[in-house]
Amino acid sequence: MSSRLETIHNWTVSTTTTANSIKRKLDDFHSDSDDSDDDDLFSLGNSFFPALARMRKDHLAPSFTCPRPLHPSQPSRSSSPSSSESSAAAVASSDDDDSSGGGSSASSSSSSFFAPGLQFFVRMLSGGKTLVIHADPSDSVKSVHEKIQSVTGIPIEEQRLIYRGKQLQWEQSLSECDVQNDTGLQLVSRMRSTRHPNAWHCVDDMLSKILHLYKGDRTRPVGPTVKSRLAEFLNDIPQKDEDVESSISYLQIFLSSSVPAALVMLYLSPVKSNRDCADDCIKHFIQNCKTFCKGQVYGHLAHLVLEFCKLLGRGAGIEDPLYNTCRSCLGSMVEYVGFGGRETKMSKDGGIAVIEIFTFLRELAGRLSQDLASSLESSTGGGPAVGDVLDFVAFSFPIRNTIAFHLGINRLRAAAGGGGIAGQCNVPYYADEIKSLRVIFDDLLGKMDLCLKKLEEHLAAAEKGKGEHLLPGWCQYLTILKELGSISKLYKGAEEIFWTHMGQRKVALCYLVLKFAKRSDDNDWITDHKEVTNFEVRRHLAMMLLPEVKDDYEELHEMLIDRSQLLSESFEYIANAASDSLRAGLFMEFKNEEATGPGVLREWFFLVCQEIFNPQNALFKACPKDRRRFFPNPASKVNPLHLDYYKFCGRVIALALMHKIQVGIVLDRAFVLQLAGKGVSLEDIQDVDPYLYNSCKQILEMDPEVVDQDVLGLTFVQEVEELGTRKVIELCPDGQNIVVNSKNRKKYVDFLIEHRFVTSISEPVRKFGEGFSNIMSGSSIHIHKSFFQSLEPEDLNWMLRGSENAISVEDWIAHTELNGYKDTDPQISWFWKVALV
DSSP states (O other), rough: OHHHHHHHHHHHTTTTSSSSHHHHHHHHTTSSSOOOOOOSOOBSSOOOOOOOOOOOOTTTEEEOEEOOOOOTTTTOOOOOHHHHHHHHHHHHHHHHHHHHHTHHHHHHHHHTOSSEEEEEEEETTSSOOOEEEEOOTBBBHHHOOOHHHHHHOOOOEEEEEEETEEEEOSSTTTTTTTTTTTTTTEHHHHHHHOOOOOHHHHHHHHHHHHHHHTTTTTOOOOOOHHHHHHHHHTTTTEEEOGHHHHHHHHHHHHHHHHHHHHHHHTOOOSSSHHHHHHHHHHHHHHHHHHHSSHHHHHHHHHHHHHHHHHHHHTTTTTTTTHHHHHHHHHHHGGGGBOSSOOOOOOOOTOHHHHHHHHHHHHHHHHHHHHHHHHHHHHHHOOOOOOHHHHHHHHHHHHHHHHHHHHOOOOHHHHHHSSSSSSOOOSSHHHHHHHHHHHHHHHHHHHHHHHHHHHHHHHHHHHHHHOSSSSSSSGGEEEEEEEEHHHHHHSSSSHHHHHHHHHHHHHHHHHHHHHHHTTTTTTOOOHHHHHGGGGGGHHHHHHHSSOOOOOOOGGOOOOEEEEEEHHHHHHHHHHHHHHHHHTTTTTEEEEEEEOOOOOHHHHHHHHHHHHHHGGGGGEEEEEEEEOEEEEEOOOOGGTTTHHHHHHHHHHHHHHHHHHTOOOSEEEEEEEHHHHHHOOOOGGGGGGOOOHHHHHHHHHHHOOOHHHHHHHHEEEEEEEEEEEEEEEEEEEETGGGGBBBBBBHHHHHHHHHHHHHHHGGGGGGHHHHHHOOOOOOOOTTTTHHHHHHHHTTHHHHHHHHTTSSSSOOHHHHHTOOOOOOSSTTTTHHHHHHHHHHHH
16 A cells, blocks of 8 residues: 555655656556555654655665764765765665565665664654664764655654653764664654644645546545645745744645645646646645745745745756746745755745755856857847846845855955956855856856847948847847846956946947836946946936826826016925926916917926026026036025025926926036035036136146245135125134145145035035935935936036037938828928928
8 A cells, every 4th residue: 555645755756866767656656556545644643744665564664874964064065866865765766676576675775775883773653664774873863863854754853763762862872872783763753743733634635636636536525626725725824923933834744745746746747637737736836925925934935936946847847837937936036035054944034045046047047148149140139038037137136145245245256266267265155156156157248248249230230221120139138237247246357347348349238228228127237337338328327217207187287377477486386396296297388378288388497497597596606618507606595595496496407307308507517416426526616616726726736845935825714705794714623723735735625625616505405406306206305316426417418408519400300200290291391491491
């Protein structure tokens, strides 16, 4: 009589061999007699666990030797099946040998596992099933428990070993317990699973239904389906973080009872209805995992998804659709799951070993590399699949973060050695992963460089009308490049190599950004390296930080402005409005005028900006060499509402940029740098105050001996005029007593610039930025810095004032979209004739 869980256990072990042996195991089970019943499961105190392989009467199960446990600092690195798996495989295969070769199998198997030392027997509670164990007297009792778990699947936490009426303690050695040769030990349960009796009943019924489906038994009475039982189990998962132990023990039931193995076994069945049932159940499990809140239970669910991935990968292969579904689900979960060490069992914190996840990263990297190489050989494009790229990023993110966190960036770079591969890496953990990740980086970067080169050739041909303008694989390039850029930060010299490649492929990179960058993406990785971008790219990325203009006229912020009171009424409409209302869109109308629409809104923006920046209003002062270039006026405090007007001004400028309207003014470089959160240097004040710029240059360039003779007569003070009176301000503590000389003149110039162009206007700059941030997003008053940091100071000039060049009518015609008209309509022809005059 064959056990249900024994069959699943045997099948699970066999997945470490070949697909043919898997099929043989399943076929052997299918040909068994149909006499399995509830007695096939042996009970350990209300818990059901996999039975050992069935032995003939009076035969013992094959023996095995308990090896010494590995030291934590010496983790096994072999990719072959573990020793525990090998031992389990030997036990599982004994049935086949026994049935074909008589009683000799036990002895031969025993001899193959024999090692000098103790030989003793462990009798299972199920009756008639006994393990023969070879061990060293110095081995711990816990090591025996671990070997029993490797064969039976019974968690060591659920086991007790009884000898001479006493329970053996884990920390004791076999010699301390006085275990002798040929003695017998009894395995019993710890009775820990009784806290979830309904779960055990649900799992038992689930397994029973799965195995009867697999065997083709349709005579069972109609009852709850496998899927309904699975849904019942999932609905009862404890989700309270304060009851973590309960959650772990509950989910351990699902894993230790081999439900994932049973479902995968059913999925690999040759019967379509069985495959469909298993497919539906596994997908239902996956979908339910995604609905759980991110917490410790989420990490334990990730372990179960990982188990499905491993079973499906070994049994169905990595090309299987259900395997890919499970892998994608795991990829979406690992960001919220802890990592550490190399333990693969379910831990209290739900952490997963990095080595477990790295397998999927390496697998996906290989597929991406292959797809990129194929696209190079194809004339029709192709390229990586969207799902593969997203999964690669999902697995890469937590792996590189975990490596960087545990080892530290500096230590990691030292371990990498600066070579092509992280060579002399003498760290106890992640050494192989560090090396492998560098190999992945080098391979994918090389492939991407070739793909970008081909893209540039394609774009050049398209300009001449000799090719298609867009190929499907290109849309994934930007995502891959972003992740490679992140990986490059982990290795000494790799980041420089990456950006050198990007600079060489600037045309392709700029095209990809303009074509495929999205508002929802984090594009900081590009904006931080302006040298590989152009104005169009920087403008595109900056504009995506601003809200989109909406066409929903029902939610527009309406304004009715009197031209004679343009600034004051505009201030009331904009300064006092909710930022959400302004972001929704604007509808503008002048009093006693019928005209409305975009043209009127454009005129209002231009006129109100001319008023705001009019020097007579004392908010801004014009630069001497360019009267359309403005800088905040340090004397603006003469107006008691000046700070409110600066905030109003920030809102107006942000709205003008959002609506893509040029307002005919330019913000000075020193002003823009402060909005970006950057410092101001001497070269930055050349436009706003050329007189001071020249004076400071002369001071710095004077002969040191002349300066030291105090011919300048300067101390660390500055005279300013405030509300009609002159005032002396010290640039540093006791500044009036510090004479400027050749050694401190650079510091004097820096202090002078800091006070004149930073300190004196800090509040106006802050309020302007606050108003600008209101339009970008109401959540932060400092978010405006990201907008100005993404641009060069002169980029903003082009966006607010436009080009100094005359309008190209030909370019205008080429970029005009007609609605309700055709190019040949007389009205359109008349318009272009007038424009050309």
